[in-house]
Amino acid sequence: MISQPALIPVFGHAWAQRLLQSAVLSGRASHAYLFAGPDQIGKTTLARAFAQALTCHSPRPAENGLGACGQCRSCRLAASGSHPDHRLIEPEGDQLKIEQMRDLIREATLSPIEGRYKIFIIRRFDFANIHAANALLKTLEEPSDSTRILLTSGQGALLPTITSRCQVLNLRTLPLPTLAAALHTGWQAPPEQAELLARLSGGRLGWAVQMLAQPANWQARHDRLHALLELTRQRPVERLTFAAGLAKSNNSEETLHDWLLWWRDVLLVQHACDHLIVNLDQRQQLHTLAAATLPGEVRRFIEALIAASQHLRQNVNTQLALEALLLKMPAAT
Ligand SMILES: [Zn+2]
Incomplete structure (x- = not known):
């Protein structure tokens, strides 16, 4: 019996999904990506889904999604948030600190446990203080083959030295029909409530899901x-x-x-x-x-x-x- 695939669901951002899927399938993903855009539009979710696809043992072309199979051991670990080679780093309070980047740099020198890559998702890199940003810069300048770094950022300014070393994906808010459909199919919101939430959220799925919950x-x-x-x-x-x-x-x-x-x-x-x-x-x-x-x-x-x-x-x-x-x-x- 084939069990239900464990995929990290991504809604909207179709062009970015296509671009990332082709990076996965070609085996030529850049060393660092920056997912930039307004708050709560799904940047971290997209980064997590990309991480899942990058470490999938048998990625495959798909009409939707990023190419992860959703069946292999690595995909299951990624979906449950317990993949040993995926690390999520978030601001402590309102800052990303140099100590967090030093931990990352240390960890990046170790080999991946499950497969090909060790992946670091750093949320809100626009909250990094100058010391933390400079510390990461060195890793971005001399990337190791087995490390991939995925940054997310709001609309705050980032150092050009950082953005120039990343493939930048500028994401936008979701179109309201896409968002309403996502709330209906993904979170079982009744159509009327899905429509209201889509409009109130201004295209920010994360905000709508929080309201719903x-x-x-x-x-x-x-x-x-x-x-x-x-x-x-x-x-x-x-x-x-x-x-x-x-x-x-x-x-x-x-x-x-x-x-x-x-x-x-x-x-x-x-x-x-x-x-x-x-x-x-x-x-x-x-x-x-x-x-x-x-x-x-x-x-x-x-x-x-x-x-x-x-x-x-x-x-x-x-x-x-x-x-x-x-x-x-x-x-x-
Ligand atoms: Zn897989």
């Missing part, structure tokens, strides 16, 4: 939207109190992101573009607010939201920025 996240979103509706009916003094509370919390960026999607939806409803809204489950509230506010002031508030989000990222006085923003929020009349 944790009901507390739904409740948090619900609470944030409820607070938002209250605010549209509140007086300046109450808004300022809210701003002070939000400034002290650690979810101001998330809140502003929700608001941005929300007010964009209000504007879309005002322009009779309902089919484009993100918050599909809040249609009624969106219509109520669209009727109670003016498109001009909604548009101005959206601009203020974008500016405030940028300010928060630049570590300005958070409370001041939020107070100014809250006073500009349209009132439901």
Whole structure:
């Protein structure tokens, strides 16, 4: 009896899958790859699937995936996250440290246990401090035949000396239909929920899966939207109190992101573009607010939201920025 293949599933990024599969099948994978792109779009998953295919004992051409057979011992170990030649290195706190790179360099000198390669997946290399980046550089400059290094990075700047030694794959967010289909087939989300999550996630599968897995996240979103509706009916003094509370919390960026999607939806409803809204489950509230506010002031508030989000990222006085923003929020009349 043939058992179910143990493949690390990858959704989307079809061009990258094809490119990596051909590297696997030709046996000519580069020494280092950089998977770059926005957060939570599946960069590490793609790197793990690539590692699985690179160490597979009998890779084969496939329409989807990276060519791993999913049956051999190596594939099974990779799928369960216990392959002795695959090492996942992640930032400690908000930094990748030189000690972590030194451990890697030491380990890279050892021969692989299972097969041809020892593979190091280093997550968020944009979090590497300068010492860690320089330490890795030496390994990238003099790669050993049996070592492959897969870096992932957000959109932070990396040293050109690093990127020039890697094959760079610039990944994007997933198209919404691809993402909705993935949530439905891969995580059994009902179609309506899959569609809503796809839109809310802005094409980030990892974010959507996290939402799906944790009901507390739904409740948090619900609470944030409820607070938002209250605010549209509140007086300046109450808004300022809210701003002070939000400034002290650690979810101001998330809140502003929700608001941005929300007010964009209000504007879309005002322009009779309902089919484009993100918050599909809040249609009624969106219509109520669209009727109670003016498109001009909604548009101005959206601009203020974008500016405030940028300010928060630049570590300005958070409370001041939020107070100014809250006073500009349209009132439901
Ligand atoms: Zn295999």
